[in-house]
Amino acid sequence: MDTKAYSTWLEIDSGAIKDNVKAIQTLTGTQVMAVIKANGYGHGVLAAARAATSAGAQWCGVARMEEALNLRSAGIKSQIMVLGYTPPALIQDAIRNDIHVAIYDPKLAGDYVAHAKQVGGGLKAHVKVETGMGRLGMAPGDVPDFLVDFCNNGAIEVDGIFTHLARADEPDADLTDQQLGKFNTLLLQLQKANLCPPVIHSANSAAVLNFPAAHYDLVRPGIAIFGIDPSPGSHLPESFRPALTWKARLTSVRTLSPGHGVSYGSIYVTSRHERIGIIPVGYGDGYRRVSGQEVIVRGKRVKVVGRVCMDQCMVQLDDVPEAVVGDEVVLLGQQGGERITAEDLAAKWGTISYEVVCGLADRLPRLINES
Numbered sequence: 001m002d003t004k005a006y007s008t009w010l011e012i013d014s015g016a017i018k019d020n021v022k023a024i025q026t027l028t029g030t031q032v033m034a035v036i037k038a039n040g041y042g043h044g045v046l047a048a049a050r051a052a053t054s055a056g057a058q059w060c061g062v063a064r065m066e067e068a069l070n071l072r073s074a075g076i077k078s079q080i081m082v083l084g085y086t087p088p089a090l091i092q093d094a095i096r097n098d099i100h101v102a103i104y105d106p107k108l109a110g111d112y113v114a115h116a117k118q119v120g121g122g123l124k125a126h127v128k129v130e131t132g133m134g135r136l137g138m139a140p141g142d143v144p145d146f147l148v149d150f151c152n153n154g155a156i157e158v159d160g161i162f163t164h165l166a167r168a169d170e171p172d173a174d175l176t177d178q179q180l181g182k183f184n185t186l187l188l189q190l191q192k193a194n195l196c197p198p199v200i201h202s203a204n205s206a207a208v209l210n211f212p213a214a215h216y217d218l219v220r221p222g223i224a225i226f227g228i229d230p231s232p233g234s235h236l237p238e239s240f241r242p243a244l245t246w247k248a249r250l251t252s253v254r255t256l257s258p259g260h261g262v263s264y265g266s267i268y269v270t271s272r273h274e275r276i277g278i279i280p281v282g283y284g285d286g287y288r289r290v291s292g293q294e295v296i297v298r299g300k301r302v303k304v305v306g307r308v309c310m311d312q313c314m315v316q317l318d319d320v321p322e323a324v325v326g327d328e329v330v331l332l333g334q335q336g337g338e339r340i341t342a343e344d345l346a347a348k349w350g351t352i353s354y355e356v357v358c359g360l361a362d363r364l365p366r367l368i369n370e371s
């Protein structure tokens with residue numbers, strides 16, 4: 001990988017995404033919808049889509065129609081589903097581009113029908129059921145009548161039904177069993193009335209790992225395909241590996257005299273002669289303006305000191321006297337025997353690993369390792 005032209009960049013290991021998707025298929029034996037919304041969880045949506053579908057994912061799942069259309073226009077041939085809200089004005093685009101939408105509100109579905117009829121119908125949809133997430137979803141009691149009214153009426157083909165689990169990352173929480181219980185009761189009712197759509201799904205990454213009863217016909221992993229644990233208490237098997245490494249180069253190394261302030265506000269002041277390096281990464285890239293962060297230089301962890309700026313931050317290099325301008329620095333990933341994970345950064349930032357990777361700025365070049 002030629003990185004000479006970059007001062008900071010992300011390396012995306014497409015082989016890791018492929019292997020993680022295959023591991024999920026082996027674990028579940030179901031179809032896989034690779035959830036790659038928010039620019040593939042920050043990894044780059046097209047690289048993620050290409051890797052996941054070439055590994056056998058039959059579906060790509062996104063949050064918005066714009067994301068789905070982007071995938072189609074880039075040549076992604078798999079089934080594509082918009083998991084969130086689709087404005088009625090985009091329903092004809094969905095039909096033209098063979099994109100499935102989520103239906104969770106009978107009134108909105110009425111608007112979809114009106115738009116679909118203008119182009120001869122054929123909108124593909126999955127009904128989303130509210131079982132306990134308290135977000136999008138039709139009340140289970142409304143689903144049978146809705147399906148009688150809308151199923152295969154020419155305008156809409158309902159070819160899937162799904163729900164979303166709120167606490168699947170907590171294997172001991174009762175809520176998941178309650179949600180699956182509600183969902184199963186509805187499915188049984190629909191099956192008896194010959195109304196059940198063919199594809200049933202509910203499992204995010206955590207449910208892939210913790211709740212085999214949630215797998216049904218199709219699973220919808222996102223974070224797991226990128227090799228990141230769904231939560232601190234829900235770990236991926238060892239065979240999974242992270243797909244993303246964030247690197248930068250040292251752009252300056254200087255020895256500052258004792259009592260020298262470093263960066264805005266001078267919250268860090270050198271206590272002796274100190275070697276201070278600069279890396280061209282800041283909060284404008286999705287790094288955080290918090291204290292206590294570390295990066296890896298020449299295989300050693302070093303501290304980020306002083307305030308993180310928009311485009312730069314400073315590191316204390318006394319323990320790495322051999323470090324020089326141009327050296328590769330790892331902010332997220334492995335170098336030598338040291339590793340900083342998305343989970344580590346999330347703990348430092350007081351957030352979850354999802355926010356760490358989704359927050360990686362567009363301006364960071366994503367270099368794809370096509371293994």
Ligand SMILES: Cc1ncc(COP(=O)(O)O)c(C=O)c1O
Binds near residue numbers: 083
């Ligand atoms: C409806 C739906 N399904 C699946 C996923 C994938 O979740 P995860 O990344 O936890 O696997 C998400 C992500 O938020 C989602 O909203």
